[in-house]
Amino acid sequence: MQTIRKQIISLLKNHEMNARGISKALGIQEKEVCDHLEHIRRSIKTQKKKLMIHPFHCLICNYVFKDRKRLSRPGRCPQCKQGHIEAATYKIV
């Protein structure tokens, strides 16, 4: 568990990635990535680091999920009600 989180942290220090990219790189489920990211987001504060989130956005109407608290993928856009959502990307700075 700890090791996976360290691997995610080192990936995100070097690359901006989405949850699917991280899941492929580490061979874990996309949902697990979201759980780890939630933990990492809190834990790296003590190291004066920050998880930068380029938020989910709608490919149809460009709605940006900028106030979304959860890291899981939204099902559909609240504005146009379509399900074509571009993944959020993450980087640690």
Ligand SMILES: [Zn+2]
């Ligand atoms: Zn939309």
